[in-house]
Amino acid sequence: MKASGRWMCRWGGAALALALMLTSQVALAERVAVSTLEGDKSYRLRAQVTAALRKTRKVQVAPPAAWGMAAGKLGLKGPAMVGPEAMSRLAPKLKVDAVLTGSVTRDAFNARLIAKDGRELWSERYPLKKGLLPPQEAKKLALAVAGALKAAKQAPPESPPEPKVAEPKAAQPAPELPVVARVEPQKEEPKPAPVAEEPLARAPRASEAKLAARWVALDDESHTYTPEFAGSGGGFPLAEDAQASKAEEAPERGQFPSRARVLLGAAVAWRKYCARPGVASCAQYDALPEDQQVGDIADFTSNAPYAGLAVEAEVFPLSHWPSLVRGVGLTLGYQRSFARTTVTVSTPVGPTPERVVYATDTAYEAMLAYRYFFDLGKQGTPQWGYAGLRLGARGREFDVDEAVESPLPVTHRFYPAVALDASVPLMGSVRIVGSGQFFLLPTPGQSIGGNEDGSLISEVRDYGTSVSTLGWAAELGVVGDIWGPFGYSARFRLEHYVDRFEGQGTRRGWTAGGVAQDTFSSILAGVTASW
Known part of the structure; x- marks a missing residue:
């Protein structure tokens, strides 16, 4: 039994190491999703932003329609798509650290980056030309999002305040007592705030390994994404996301005037x-x-x-x-x-039949x-x-x-x-x-x-x-x-x-x-x- 246990431990450790190697590339970058942008009726701007983020190779981006489809299944629309309920329910499910959202006006894009805990990490305003970002502005936005995610991840967690020890009151005169050795109690150091266990700390489940492989595949090909690629929506969703992405990204009947x-x-x-x-x-x-x-x-x-x-x-x-x-x-x-x-017909001699x-x-x-x-x-x-x-x-x-x-x-x-x-x-x-x-x-x-x-x-x-x-x-x-x-x-x-x-x-x-x-x-x- 002991030998069998040692064998299982050795192979279990090997499996864990293999899983860590497979998912190490995933952990190199923060994960972000792009929500449906208010006013972006044809989803062209979302496709461009998704492609720009992937092109930086500094962040990993969910398939273009992932967040919008998931929020739609919960019946969430508009600002509620990045509200507290959406972030608490969808961020863990899609394994994202933040969601990029915003609104589109006639000549500007107001971008906001929301953390998975609901905090606003970053916001900025970028000019638009015919509904899209100029190439330089798209690059600036992508780098700014990557920087904000990195800064948020590197910020140390806030430690809880040390408990205050009440000072002993002045001793009142008392009759002398036998001297007893007194041992001072050791002051317990405050325990650090619990840190969420990273997915790398254990062997991933089959579904998580599949999701990690999907992130890796998307990031490996990020250099091939361009906002001009017709129908890509800023990226190539895999087979699991193709149907949902196509349903949201492809212009439906009525999206344009009929020909x-x-x-x-x-x-x-x-x-x-x-x-x-x-x-x-x-x-x-x-x-x-x-x-x-x-x-x-x-x-x-x-x-x-x-x-x-x-x-x-x-x-x-x-x-x-x-x-x-x-x-x-x-x-x-x-x-x-x-x-x-x-x-x-009436005639001078009378009507005709x-x-x-x-x-x-x-x-x-x-x-x-x-x-x-x-x-x-x-x-x-x-x-x-x-x-x-x-x-x-x-x-x-x-x-x-x-x-x-x-x-x-x-x-x-x-x-x-x-x-x-x-x-x-x-x-x-x-x-x-x-x-x-x-x-x-x-x-x-x-x-x-x-x-x-x-x-x-x-x-x-x-x-x-x-x-x-x-x-x-x-x-x-x-x-x-x-x-x-x-x-x-x-x-x-x-x-x-x-x-x-x-x-x-x-x-x-x-x-x-x-x-x-x-x-x-x-x-x-x-x-x-x-x-």
């Missing part, structure tokens, strides 16, 4: 049209005495909506870029609605766009809004089969347009969108397909020799996300045209021009997909 959005939905439209000769507005003609209301007039109001489909697409391929060119894009739209209408005609309302556009994106989200959860400008071409065509024999007013318009757009997020799944458009020369009788058969000329000649038109549109609605890349959109659109004719037209009473007013009201609703 593309497609709408597929339904459209319903109502139309109201009136034409009056010799006046500036339909209301002015209707206010005239009946004996002065001379000439052919036109009125049309859709009793039932025109139902159809709507397809839209917007593409902003540079929206993930950090510069202002991210707002350059293209928008496309197409809307087509149908309705069956029963008409009767009823017949059914099919009317179609078509709207389309292609416009270049520029948007200025802004983020109204808080605590790293982006909520993107924008203000933008668009310039391009639009078209609106209301057509009827057998148009020559139908009394329904037919118009074809194709014209340049300019638009102002805005989107304001109210919450994660609701955004208010609005748009205002001004049309340039949206005169009737113009079509994207041209006028090959000459039928469009009558849209002007019936009322006068020339026409000038004023047109505009306004739109308001809500859009948002439902699940993953899918969302919804619901908008109301009002579109108005005023045609002022001059000269003599072919219709009765249109000898000195007149006016036509055309109004479309539409509702567009559907499902969106964003990437």
Whole structure:
């Protein structure tokens, strides 16, 4: 039994020595974690700071997402991620001596170093350029953190004060007693404050040895880390941390404005049209005495909506870029609605039999766009809004089969347009969108397909020799996300045209021009997909 005990002691000592050799490199440097930095929405600054600390080779740095993921599992956010509860529970678990935290403003980074016992070891302010530290400032910060950790470790622990010994009171006269040898009690020296046992004082457990090996592997490769390495987050987490790190470091959907959005939905439209000769507005003609209301007039109001489909697409391929060119894009739209209408034509000899005609309302556009994106989200959860400008071409065509024999007013318009757009997020799944458009020369009788058969000329000649038109549109609605890349959109659109004719037209009473007013009201609703 004694021989067996000696053998076990010898091999136990050898195992302990081997463990000490394996973990000796780990003990050479202090261990630090970098917490989520307030205001660092894309985690780019944290990745740069992590890489700068590792590059010094003076400290060992936990994987970039380690502290943030661990605090998130405890439900801690914001300042609570480095509060007393977080430090007492997470610092021993992650084997760190301190945590680097701070806040990001528009042009500065306020850095703080918190010890594992909750004390603030160091703080400093560093300038930022486009959300990142200049190279020299990053190096200064890393060296300052390493110096603060080293100084904190070398500072001697505070010894408890020596207990005061009460002085004996003056002896009162007493009767003489036999002399007895008196032995002075030895004064006990105060015991030193207990020192936490270092991990090197015993053979590490399997989990601790694995953690130590991980620190060593990270530190050995620290010279390869650069803040510019895409996706590294300032370092290469090992297999155990890869999934958690990737989940936090990779930009989630919504971290940047989407590059593309497609709408597929339904459209319903109502139309109201009136034409009056010799006046500036339909209301002015209707206010005239009946004996002065001379000439052919036109009125049309859709009793039932025109139902159809709507397809839209917007593409902003540079929206993930950090510069202002991210707002350059293209928008496309197409809307087509149908309705069956029963008409009767009145003639001097009486009305004609009823017949059914099919009317179609078509709207389309292609416009270049520029948007200025802004983020109204808080605590790293982006909520993107924008203000933008668009310039391009639009078209609106209301057509009827057998148009020559139908009394329904037919118009074809194709014209340049300019638009102002805005989107304001109210919450994660609701955004208010609005748009205002001004049309340039949206005169009737113009079509994207041209006028090959000459039928469009009558849209002007019936009322006068020339026409000038004023047109505009306004739109308001809500859009948002439902699940993953899918969302919804619901908008109301009002579109108005005023045609002022001059000269003599072919219709009765249109000898000195007149006016036509055309109004479309539409509702567009559907499902969106964003990437």
